[in-house]
Amino acid sequence: MEKQGILKRLDHTLLKQTATWEQIKKICDEGMEYQTASVCIPPCFVKQAKEYVGDKVAVCTVIGFPNGNMTTAAKVFETEDAVKNGADEIDMVINVGDVKAGDYDKVLVEIKAIKAACCGKLLKVIIETCLLTDEEKIKMCEVVTESGADYIKTSTGFSTGGATFEDVKLMREHVGAQVKVKAAGGISSVEDAEKFIALGADRLGTSRLIALLN
Numbered sequence: 001m002e003k004q005g006i007l008k009r010l011d012h013t014l015l016k017q018t019a020t021w022e023q024i025k026k027i028c029d030e031g032m033e034y035q036t037a038s039v040c041i042p043p044c045f046v047k048q049a050k051e052y053v054g055d056k057v058a059v060c061t062v063i064g065f066p067n068g069n070m071t072t073a074a075k076v077f078e079t080e081d082a083v084k085n086g087a088d089e090i091d092m093v094i095n096v097g098d099v100k101a102g103d104y105d106k107v108l109v110e111i112k113a114i115k116a117a118c119c120g121k122l123l124k125v126i127i128e129t130c131l132l133t134d135e136e137k138i139k140m141c142e143v144v145t146e147s148g149a150d151y152i153k154t155s156t157g158f159s160t161g162g163a164t165f166e167d168v169k170l171m172r173e174h175v176g177a178q179v180k181v182k183a184a185g186g187i188s189s190v191e192d193a194e195k196f197i198a199l200g201a202d203r204l205g206t207s208r209l210i211a212l213l214n
Contacts, residue, residue: 001194003213004035009197011060011089011182011205013040015157024049030210031057037203038089043082050086060089060122063114066158068093068128072110079117089122090114091182091205093156094140096131104143111147124151124182124203129171130161137167138174145176151203155185162186165199172200188212 012031014023024045031039031053038058041049050059061082064075079090092114098106115123125147127140144152152175154163162185171181183196184205190212193204 001197006190006193006197006204006209006213007034007036009201009203010034010036010209011038011040011091011184011203012036012210013157013184013205013207015040015042015062015065019045021045021048025052027207028053028057034210036210040089040091040205043078043085043087046082046087047085058088059086060091060124061087062126062156063090063092064095065091065093066156068095068126069097072113075110076113076117079114083117083119083121087121089124090118091124091126091153093126093128096128099127099132099136099140104139107140108143108147111144111149115148122151123149124153125149126153126156126184128156128159129154129164129167130159134170137170141171141174141176141179145179149179151180151182153182153184153203153205157185157205159185163196163201165195168196168199168201 014027038060040060043061046061063078064070125144163183168183180202182203183201187206
C-alpha cells in the first residue's frame with residue numbers, strides 16, 4: 001500500500017500522562033504535514049490544539065479514558081466540554097464492568113447519550129478487546145451498531161493488550177455495514193498496519209507510524 005493510503009487512515013496519537021504542549025504541538029505539526037486522518041490527544045489540550053491547527057487536521061480526543069468506569073453523566077460532560085473546545089472526533093471507553101455483568105442495555109444507553117452529546121461529531125467506541133471474551137466482543141459489535149456510533153475501536157493501549165488481527169477480523173464480520181473499525185494499541189510496523197487495513201480497519205491509532213514510514 002502507498003504511504004498516503006496508510007497516513008489518511010492514521011489517528012496520530014499521543015495520550016501519555018507525561019505529555020506536554022510542546023510534544024502535542026509536534027504531533028499536530030506532523031498531522032498537518034503528513035495529512036493524517038486526525039491527531040488524537042488528551043482533552044486538556046483540545047482547545048489549544050484546535051486553535052493551533054484550525055481546519056488543517058481533525059482533532060480527536062478521549063472520553064472516560066482509560067478505564068471507562070466513570071458515571072455516564074461524567075462522560076457526557078467530558079464530551080460536551082471537548083466538543084465546545086473544538087474536538088472533531090470523540091473516542092469513548094465503555095464500562096467493561098457493565099459488559100462483564102451482561103448489562104448491555106446500560107452500555108447502549110450510555111453510548112447513545114454520548115453520541116447525542118457529540119452534536120454530530122464522529123464517535124468511536126473503545127471496547128477494550130483484551131478484556132473481553134469473543135462472545136462479549138460480538139455482543140458489543142451489535143450494541144455499537146444499534147447505538148448509532150460511527151466506529152468500533154479495539155483498545156485504549158493502556159490495558160493488558162492492544163489490537164490483534166483476529167479481533168479486527170471478528171469485529172468487521174459482526175459490526176453493521178455502516179460502522180467502521182479502528183485498530184489501536186501496539187501497532188509497531190508498517191506491515192502490521194497494512195494487514196489491519198486489509199482485514200477491514202478504516203482507522204489506525206498509533207504514535208509510531210509516521211516515524212516508521214519515514
